[in-house]
Amino acid sequence: MKRLNVLHPKALLKVMAILVPLLVSVGGVSGLSYAQSPSVSAEVVSATAAESGHAVPAAHEEEKAGDVIMHHIFDSNIFAFHPFGEIELPKIAPVAGIDISITKHVVMMWLVSAILLIIFSVVGGKYKKMTNRQAPKGLTNAVEALVEFIRLDVAKSNIGHGYEKHLPYLLTVFFFILLCNLLGLVPYGATATGNINVTLALAIFTFFITQIAALKAHGLKGFLAHLTAGTHWSLWIIMIPIEVIGLFTKPFALAIRLFANMTAGHIVILSLIFISFILKSYIVAVAVSVPFSIFIYLLELFVAFLQAFIFTMLSALFIGLATAHDGHDEHAAEVAHH
């Protein structure tokens, strides 16, 4: 909270420096009824605009802007459909000290799951009926392109022998993340993958799958020998902690990368929209906020695919490295810089 308040004026100063000429010339225009301005942004990202429309008319715009942005990104118990009202999600009594109430992001994940199940039950049914002399078309064809890409370019090329075993996980994680990312861009949606807990849970799956694959491939003895990285025993006191930390940093980086990418995009879009509110200027809205947020929105569409791909790709790579009989983490480090 405090950190955000410190950061925000700095960012504003930069924006101000760019927009001083505009501000000077626009003084008269900004006197117009301000409450209507959300309708301009509504064409771009109606969800965010609608929320901001709800929040902005209050007195302290500058403080409220940060609140609204954070409100949009954070998980909550309230599913808001401004201006149509909001749904309070049910609270569940804590089980074993853990609060397992349904939140906005849980609902989004369920929505994603439902869409996935519908799409893939249709596609799966078509494949069951299809003989291998028939070519797929329509939705089946589109899904097949992605499935074939994950199967050959991600799983087979990174894991190699025995990739079929990990294919269901990689495919599911790819489509799950992709749809979570995309639903975050839909009005009234929320990005479940922009929550560190969600990405962490997915990364934990990758972690366990990687370790189990390594144990199966090398046995317990080989797994422990791998921790010493094949060095002299006198170096073990350094190597073993490094290797153990290495085991955890890979999935941790996976979680942080996805979370940060999805969160950052949304913060940028919302900030661009809020520039026009803070500066109280239609010209800023038309010249800066709308075009730039459209640009970032399109970029976000690309990032949604890219991040889903990178998460899947790195998961496959980690599994491949864990099961490979030689080679080490250097290659992983190279790829992990995405």
Next chain:
Amino acid sequence: MLTSGVILLQANLLSPNPGLIFWTAVTFVIVLLILKKIAWGPIITALEEREKGIQSSIDRAHQAKDESEAILRKNNELLSKADAEADKIIREGKEYAEKLRADITGKAQEESKKMIAAALSSIEQEKHRALDVLRNEVADLAVMGAEKIIKTVLDADMQKKIVNSMIQDLSTKRN
């Protein structure tokens, strides 16, 4: 307003929320299991089958090509063999005909020589016989002439002259 402020206080960007981790895990595992059953299984099986089908079609095509090439090669071999065979037969036929012709000509020549030789020998024999017959005839004539002379002119000197001249005549005639 109040709710958003409270939420902001409660939640932090990096605050852990075990409940959400739990729900994520549960949702993801269920989705994974269902999709594995209804989608990934059939799709991947179908893709693999199609891959195998395409591969086997390519293999079959290659095999057919190899086979047809082998057949073509075999045909060509047979054709050239047949050509050689025909050549050989013609050559042999020619050789045989040549030989046969030579044989027949040789035999005919031999035969004709034999026939000529036989004719010559038979001519010689006939000549000898004719001479023999002539000698007998001449002797008879001489005897008859002498008888006549003796009967008509019994004159010693004249007889001697006549006999001598007649013998003379005969000897010149004979030669």
